[in-house]
Structures are given as structure tokens and as C-alpha cells.
Amino acid sequence: MNKKERLEELFKEFPGIGPRQAKRFVYFLLWKSPNYIQELSKSISEIKQGVRRCQECNRYFDQSESNNNLCNICSNKSRENGQILILEKNPDFENIEKMNIWGGKYFLIGKNLKITEKDPQSKINLFSLIKKIKEEKIKEVTFALSLNPEGELTMDWIKEQLLPLIKDYDFKITELGRGISLGTEVEYTDKITIEAALNNRK
Amino acid sequence: MNKKERLEELFKEFPGIGPRQAKRFVYFLLWKSPNYIQELSKSISEIKQGVRRCQECNRYFDQSESNNNLCNICSNKSRENGQILILEKNPDFENIEKMNIWGGKYFLIGKNLKITEKDPQSKINLFSLIKKIKEEKIKEVTFALSLNPEGELTMDWIKEQLLPLIKDYDFKITELGRGISLGTEVEYTDKITIEAALNNRK
Amino acid sequence: MNKKERLEELFKEFPGIGPRQAKRFVYFLLWKSPNYIQELSKSISEIKQGVRRCQECNRYFDQSESNNNLCNICSNKSRENGQILILEKNPDFENIEKMNIWGGKYFLIGKNLKITEKDPQSKINLFSLIKKIKEEKIKEVTFALSLNPEGELTMDWIKEQLLPLIKDYDFKITELGRGISLGTEVEYTDKITIEAALNNRK
Amino acid sequence: MNKKERLEELFKEFPGIGPRQAKRFVYFLLWKSPNYIQELSKSISEIKQGVRRCQECNRYFDQSESNNNLCNICSNKSRENGQILILEKNPDFENIEKMNIWGGKYFLIGKNLKITEKDPQSKINLFSLIKKIKEEKIKEVTFALSLNPEGELTMDWIKEQLLPLIKDYDFKITELGRGISLGTEVEYTDKITIEAALNNRK
Numbered sequence: 035m036n037k038k039e040r041l042e043e044l045f046k047e048f049p050g051i052g053p054r055q056a057k058r059f060v061y062f063l064l065w066k067s068p069n070y071i072q073e074l075s076k077s078i079s080e081i082k083q084g085v086r087r088c089q090e091c092n093r094y095f096d097q098s099e100s101n102n103n104l105c106n107i108c109s110n111k112s113r114e115n116g117q118i119l120i121l122e123k124n125p126d127f128e129n130i131e132k133m134n135i136w137g138g139k140y141f142l143i144g145k146n147l148k149i150t151e152k153d154p155q156s157k158i159n160l161f162s163l164i165k166k167i168k169e170e171k172i173k174e175v176t177f178a179l180s181l182n183p184e185g186e187l188t189m190d191w192i193k194e195q196l197l198p199l200i201k202d203y204d205f206k207i208t209e210l211g212r213g214i215s216l217g218t219e220v221e222y223t224d225k226i227t228i229e230a231a232l233n234n235r236k
Numbered sequence: 237m238n239k240k241e242r243l244e245e246l247f248k249e250f251p252g253i254g255p256r257q258a259k260r261f262v263y264f265l266l267w268k269s270p271n272y273i274q275e276l277s278k279s280i281s282e283i284k285q286g287v288r289r290c291q292e293c294n295r296y297f298d299q300s301e302s303n304n305n306l307c308n309i310c311s312n313k314s315r316e317n318g319q320i321l322i323l324e325k326n327p328d329f330e331n332i333e334k335m336n337i338w339g340g341k342y343f344l345i346g347k348n349l350k351i352t353e354k355d356p357q358s359k360i361n362l363f364s365l366i367k368k369i370k371e372e373k374i375k376e377v378t379f380a381l382s383l384n385p386e387g388e389l390t391m392d393w394i395k396e397q398l399l400p401l402i403k404d405y406d407f408k409i410t411e412l413g414r415g416i417s418l419g420t421e422v423e424y425t426d427k428i429t430i431e432a433a434l435n436n437r438k
Numbered sequence: 439m440n441k442k443e444r445l446e447e448l449f450k451e452f453p454g455i456g457p458r459q460a461k462r463f464v465y466f467l468l469w470k471s472p473n474y475i476q477e478l479s480k481s482i483s484e485i486k487q488g489v490r491r492c493q494e495c496n497r498y499f500d501q502s503e504s505n506n507n508l509c510n511i512c513s514n515k516s517r518e519n520g521q522i523l524i525l526e527k528n529p530d531f532e533n534i535e536k537m538n539i540w541g542g543k544y545f546l547i548g549k550n551l552k553i554t555e556k557d558p559q560s561k562i563n564l565f566s567l568i569k570k571i572k573e574e575k576i577k578e579v580t581f582a583l584s585l586n587p588e589g590e591l592t593m594d595w596i597k598e599q600l601l602p603l604i605k606d607y608d609f610k611i612t613e614l615g616r617g618i619s620l621g622t623e624v625e626y627t628d629k630i631t632i633e634a635a636l637n638n639r640k
Numbered sequence: 641m642n643k644k645e646r647l648e649e650l651f652k653e654f655p656g657i658g659p660r661q662a663k664r665f666v667y668f669l670l671w672k673s674p675n676y677i678q679e680l681s682k683s684i685s686e687i688k689q690g691v692r693r694c695q696e697c698n699r700y701f702d703q704s705e706s707n708n709n710l711c712n713i714c715s716n717k718s719r720e721n722g723q724i725l726i727l728e729k730n731p732d733f734e735n736i737e738k739m740n741i742w743g744g745k746y747f748l749i750g751k752n753l754k755i756t757e758k759d760p761q762s763k764i765n766l767f768s769l770i771k772k773i774k775e776e777k778i779k780e781v782t783f784a785l786s787l788n789p790e791g792e793l794t795m796d797w798i799k800e801q802l803l804p805l806i807k808d809y810d811f812k813i814t815e816l817g818r819g820i821s822l823g824t825e826v827e828y829t830d831k832i833t834i835e836a837a838l839n840n841r842k
Contacts, residue, residue, distance in 0.1 A: 213415025617819025
């Protein structure tokens, strides 16, 4: 395999990128200036340098945000209200945090399980979440995963891991409420959604 | 305009049908058997014969369902629980009624207002709804319109008409609860939805 | 089955119309004025009255176009140049005839064969085409069917029927030339197209 | 701008990549192993090292293909048949060359002109093409650009540059033939295509 083909292979691992676009990326780079190439290469090689992964919630944060291994949310005492929101990934965190509606903490799992996953244990590390439940006074763990087969599978699996802890550490497990959302057409909406929306009407 | 062109014009009024498909419909009919043509023509001319519009809730129902001008839901005493669900149209009704989760009555407005509508009064007839509020003991009117600009405009306009009645007839106006629904991706969900879903978590 | 359901069934036979849209059509008609309903019903019942099917080329034409059983092209002596263009359906004919680039005659097959068709004989009637080949001086039969699996299957089947006639009636069988067309992207174009386009370059 | 944001900016220049996917790429890299990151960075920085641009036809080729500044096609005497095929870009070349239907040479322009381009001269370098026309015995230059507004604009502009050379160097300018291609539906095909397809029928 020559260099072009090898780079194509690497690009094919990018999310949403198939063989055609991977090849187009390679030719795109061949046409770009040496300056661009060099800056891109350097930025990629250094991407982890400026960024830390929070030891408690797993999210990536910029070094400048906090000067220890905890992100500025996990090290913020005023957000210790006993509540943890379980999210999949950083962009989910960014979307919710900027809304200013969540005063508790977060826990990111990184990536929802694939439907075909045989060994969830190897993909999702709950160590710091369980440690928190055992050592801090956690009152509620709330799931905010996407409502698709992967998200639901992941939630079910994590719930199974947490349930045995409830009797010793007394906390609730909850999940985001269902209801109608932007674009909902009543004619085509499923029963679970309509039922929840009726129950939560106001 | 010849007969083919005239029929094309009529088909162009069908929902979702443009000029190309209207023309295709005409040629489709030219190729169909005289039996099919005759049955289609007859079914269309008689479509209103077998069907009544309920004088209270506006929905279309089959004559065989009820032998007066009220549909079998509006004439069902056991569904008089003081609750009315406002829907746009028959298919919305059919979707919800088959779920078996609503024990009250319905009121159908027929068609949501267009964003550009100048004269809502001429499009939506609230007479029988208001009569019901005045004469029966209505405790709650719940909006279940689609969550798009037309549905929201329509809800706002109807609310305006109903609000003045509240002080005399003491009822609540509510709407379907917001929340996450099938397919929701947390990364791209709006604040109103997330906030409601957090409030309704369970 | 009640009247609404029966009409839904009939609409489901329309080209491109599934169950949801068929149901929407029925409710659309329920809301329309009696005048519209009556005119639609009448137009459909009379659709074949104003229209004849040409005994030679199969195409539908308006009665006013010609006062016998031949359309104005089949009865036009100046178009008897020994050439016949095989088309699928009326809209194909209308598209080509308005271009003013074909001086010969046409033959319409009505509808391309489905890929799963077991009995082509029952679907495509070549009687008047074969009669023409035998009785008039036909020099060339040209296929202008759409370039998709159905069109290619249909062309292959008709060719098989016509080939045995060649030794007695001496005519050519041809088909539209391949080449690049609007929107062609060289990167994704197949070999047959590129090869033909190179051969036909000018 | 921090490192993540800077890398996002760089990814946004990739073909077909918008802000959302650029951000997803960054998080994707944060989750990948240091090995992957290092290999990707290195492959990008070296992408031009293994690759040369042919001085005659402009195409990029792997160093191993030829050990001088001409690609293996431009340095292949047996392909000097006086014919040059004008293509836009490498993927177009790869698609055609693997078909084994072109025995002549190629000339790649790199990228079609944008519709809004004010200064084509600065974007397309015809120097080596014109040199070839002047010094070798070129009999025909054939355009094989995509059939969209950019491709047609580019062809027109290059033709203008080449036309003055014809009287001194006696060569033909041709372009790929039009015709029907996979997926063509006769009902919706334009006149130029149908006319060419009729002329090229066989």
C-alpha cells in the first residue's frame, strides 16, 4: 500500500466518511499549500496536548479551563447538588451546558454501545461514576441519552450495573421525560410519546 | 381546455400532487378498465353520502357508526369527563383513539391555519366548542396540535378566543407536554425540549 | 369495507400513492365542496369519452385531433418515411414530439415490463407494429425506452419478437445512442457510457 | 482560538465538510489512540513526499510509478498517437484509465472554473498543453469534462485559448458525445440529449 492509499485508509475511519470521500480528502490535500499541510499535521499531532480528560466525568476540556485533572464543573463545589446527568459525548454536553438549565454534574460515557456489542464492559468504564455514588451523597442519576436503539441499549445496560447499588446508597435512577418536540406531527406519533405528553400536559 | 387538461387541473388540487403527477394520474386512468373508472367515479360522487360530520366535534364518521348527527364518541355518556382534546384532523384522531389512552372527548378544527392567514375567523369554527364549554361542565381543554409553525399559530389563536371564557366557566387550558421523542439526538435538541424533559424526568 | 375504505383502496392503485396518501386523498375530498366533488367524478367517468387510442401506434389522442381511429401522426402521409420509434408511454411521446426532431412514426407499448413479469405476451401487444412491418415499407425500428432495468428488459423481449421478421422484411433494429447527458460526472460514469461518448465524440 | 477550534477550522476546508462534521472530527480524534493520531499526522505531513505532479499532464502519481518528472503515461511512447483527453481531476483519470478504452494521453486541469471566476488565467495553466500542441504532432484534443455549468464554462474558456492555434498546428477539437446514459428517463430528457441519441443510434 502506498502513502496515498494508507492515508485513504486512515480517513475512512473518520465518522461518516466512506471510500469516495476518503479519496477526495487525499487529493484535496495534494492540492493544498505546504503551509496548510504542515499546520494540519501539527494540529492533529498536538490535539491531545492542550486537552485533558476529566477524571470524574470523562469529558474533554481545554487545559486553560482548569489546572488539575478535574474539569471546572467537577471541581465546582456549588454544583454538588447530588445530581448527575448521564450523557453520551462532548457535543451533547456542550449543547446542554450552554442552555444554563442544569445545576448538577455530568458523566460522559464516550460512545453509546453498538446494537451488536458483545462485551459492553470493555467499552464503557463506569468506575468513576460508581466511585462517586459510593463516596459522595448522590441523590439522583438521570439518563439523557439519545432516543435511538443504541442509546436505549446503553441506558439499559448501565441501569443494570447501577441497580445493585441502590439499596446501599439510596439514590434514584431517572431518565428524560418523553413528550412532543419540535416537528412532531400528531398523525404519526407513537403511543409512548402521546401518552407521556398527555400525562405531562400543562 | 380539453377533458384531459381539465382533469389534470382537478388532480393538481389534491394534497401533495404537482403537475407531473397530475398528468400521470390522467394517463393512468386512460389505461384502466371501464369498471375501475366507473367505480372510482361513483365512489367519489358518493363519498359524502355514507359519511356524516359530527355536529359537536366536527369529525367525519361513517353513517353506520351512529344514527344521529353526533358521532359515537360525542354521544357516549361515559366519555363525558369534562375533558376535551383539540386536534387538527381526522387522521390525528384515528391515531390517538386507537391507542386507548384518552377517555374524554375531542374537538377537531379541520385544518391548521396557514402562517399567512389574514382571517382565522373564517377558517376555524369554534361555535360548538364554545357552546359545550358554556353548557356542559368542561374542566379542561387540551391542545394536541402538531408542533410546527402552523400548529402553534392555530393554538395561539384559539387560546385567545377561549381565554375570556375562563372567568365565567372555570376550566383549564393545557397543551401536550414537551419532551424527547423517538429519534431525538441530544446534541441537536432545543432548549425548550430539554428543559421540559428534565422537568418531567422520572 | 365502508365507502371511505373502498375509495382508499382505489386511490392506492394510483401511481406513486401509498396507504397514507390514499387516506389523505379521501379526507381531502370530504372537505371539498360538492361542486368540486361532482366535477371530479364526472371528469373521471368521461375521461375516455373525449379520448381515442390510435389503432396503429397505441397512443391516446384527443378526439378533436383526428376524426378516425388513427391519430394525426399515423394518418399523416408525410411522416411515412419507413422509421418507427418505440416508446413506452404518452408522456415520453409528448416530450419528444414537441422537440420537432423526429420525422417518422411512433409505436407506444404502454408500460415497460416489470422485472418479475412471467408472461410478457399478455402485457405487450405488438400486433399493429408487426402488421406495419409486414405491410408497409419499414426500414428501421428504433428503441427509445428509458435506460433502467425495466426498459432494458422490455427492449430485449421486443427485439426477440422482431428478429425473426428481419430476413423476410429487411429492416434494421436500432436503439438510442449512449453518451454523456446533463449532470454526468466523469468520475462516476460507467464504461459503456464513456466508451460510447468517446466513439461519438465530435 | 484554542487548539480544538483551530483544528475545526482546518477541517472545515475539507471538501463537503461543514461545521458540525468538523467538530465531530475533532472529538473523534480526541478518542483515538495515540498511535492512530501519530500515523495520521505523519501520513498527512508526508503526503506530498511520495507523490509527484507530472510536468506534462498535471496528474499526481506515485513516485514508484516513474522515476522522473513525467508520469508513466506521458513517458510511454506507445501512447503517442496524437490524441489528448482533457479531464478535470485525478479521480476522473482513474475512472477512465481503468476502463482500458483510451490509448492516447491525458491533460488534467486540476479543478473546473467556478461560475463566478473572474480570472480564469490565474486558475488554469495551459502551458504544457500548448507546448505539446506546438512541439508534438497533436491531431485531436478531446474534452471529457463533467456536463454541468462549471464543466461547460471551463471547456468554453479552454477552447477559446486553443482555437487560435488551429491554423498553425492543424488539429481538431472535439468533445464527448451526448446520449442517453444509465438512469435516463425519456419523459424528462432534454432535447440536446435526445437529438444526439437519435443521431448516434445504432
